Amino acid sequence: MKTKVQWRRQIVFLLIVAAVGWGLYAGFREQPVAVEFGEAVRAPLRVTVEQEGRTRVVDRYVLAAPVDGYARRITLDVGDAVAAGDTLVALEASRSAVLDARRHAEAGARVAAAQANLAAVEQRVKAAEAGAALAAKELERMRKLRASGHVAAEAVDRAAAEDERAGSELRSARFTVATARHELEAARTALGFAAAGGKGEPVLVRAPVAGQVLKIPRKSEGAVESGQPLVEIGDARALEVEVDVLSADAVRIRPGTRVLFERWGGDGALEGRVRVVEPAGFTKVSALGVEEQRVWVIADFASPSETWQRLGDGYRVEASFVLWEGEDVLQVPASALFRDGDGWAAFVVEEGRAVRRRIDTGQRTGLVAEVLAGLKEGERVVVHPDDRLRDGVEVSGR
Known part of the structure; x- marks a missing residue:
């Protein structure tokens, strides 16, 4: 019969053997791989192209000297409002320049060309008026x-955007007519000074349309050449x-x-619509010194004008072009996907183990x-699966 000492020694030995066995098992047992988990959820999804843009005045006019002469000091300042017909610059014509016979003939030809251009742009106004009237009727019908309940809300939105675009085209066409009339007046002025031998009252450069002064290349008086820019004006409300x-x-x-303009300085995002994707690209060197081929995209505001009237010419905005969007889309983090032949796959967690599964993706x-x-x-x-993961490996969350 075993004594108490023998029983104690046997129990201690068994405990030591159990501890060694457990240590060997724990040491050689495959440990769970610590990973980060994501989840497949249903939520709205929007695919966009985001780039930085800037605002600009739709119709801007650079008023130039119609003849060689001496410009008086410009009293206007940038930001001043001007009305159509206001005198912007008074220009004293140079006699020696306008008495030349060749320039007299050129002035006559410019008058004829300005008359023809005015007739052409007046026809554009008629076409724009017809288009605007049709767009207004279409919007009312929609x-x-x-x-x-016969059409969706998107059809009304498209009709409203078309009505806004047609209205912008009509305003632009009317501005063009005003500019053409101004050019005709300038050409007639140059011809009149040529016929008068440079004598008479100063040439008055007037504003062709109402707007604001955007830029003044030179305020001081001095000699100017024919065609030299004097004042730049435009309607800052049309951006x-x-x-x-x-x-x-x-x-x-x-x-x-559809375009969303964000981080423009105001509350919320502004909406817009792409009007033109220019057909010609240009080369631009990026901040990293890489040459890139880029294209100008021109967009109009679709939000109510009172929401963006605080913007001016040359203001910075962040433009997000909406290429595709869905309201209830099943989606996963893109970092969970990896290439599987010509398709995509992911490790799905099933009962604590990573199971490789092929995934069909869309947007x-x-x-x-x-x-x-x-x-x-x-x-x-x-x-973010790494090379430690294999099909069937036990995983745990970090």
């Missing part, structure tokens, strides 16, 4: 159909946005594409990707 985007992104943007942004097949809402995936 609103009635929307009230009766558009110019954005230069990569040519690879420009091919995905079309006229009518993608820099952060998330749309899931078309392969995942269900609520399933967890491994974010």
Whole structure:
């Protein structure tokens, strides 16, 4: 019969053996891989192209000296409001320049060309008036159909945007007529001074339209040459946005594409519509010294004018061109996906283990990707999978 000492020694030995066995098991047992988890969720998804842009006045006019002469000091300041017909600069014509017979003939030719240009732009006004009237009727018709439930709200929005665009074109055409009349008056003035031998009253350079002074190249008096810019004016209430985007992104943007203008200084985002994607690109050197091919995209504001009237010419905005959007889209973090042949795959967490599964994806942004097949809402995936992960490996959250 064993004594108490022998029983104690046997128990201690068994405990030592158990501890050694557990240590060997824990040491050689495969440890769970610590990973970060993501989840497949349903949420709105928007695919955009984001670039920095700037505002500019739609119709701006650079008033130049119609003849060689001596300009008196300009009393206006940048930002001053001017009315159509206001005198901006008084110019004393140079006699020696206007008595030349060749310049007399050139002045007569410029008058004829200005008359022809005025007739052409007046026809543009008639066409723009017809387009604006049609757009207004279409908007009214769409609103009635929307009230009766026959069309979607998007059709009304498109009709409203078209009405706004037609109105802008009409205003621009009328400004063009005013400019053409101003050019005709300037040409007649030059011809009149040529016929008078440079004698008579000073040439008065007048504002062709109402607006604000945007730029004055030189305020001081002095000699000027024919065609030299004197004052630049425009209607600061009529703005558009110019954005230069990569040519690879420009091919995905079309006229009518929705734009969101953010971080412009006011509350919320402003909405706009792309009017023109220019057909010619240009080369621009990036901040990293890389040459890039870029394209100018011109967009109009679609938000009510009172929300963006605090903007002026040359103000900075962040433009987001909406290429695609959905309200209820199954999506996962894009960092959970990795290449699997010619497709995509992800490690899905099932009962604490990572299971490799092929995923069919749709639209993608820099952060998330749309899931078309392969995942269900609520399933967890491994974010940023590394080379430690294999199919069936036990995982744990960090």
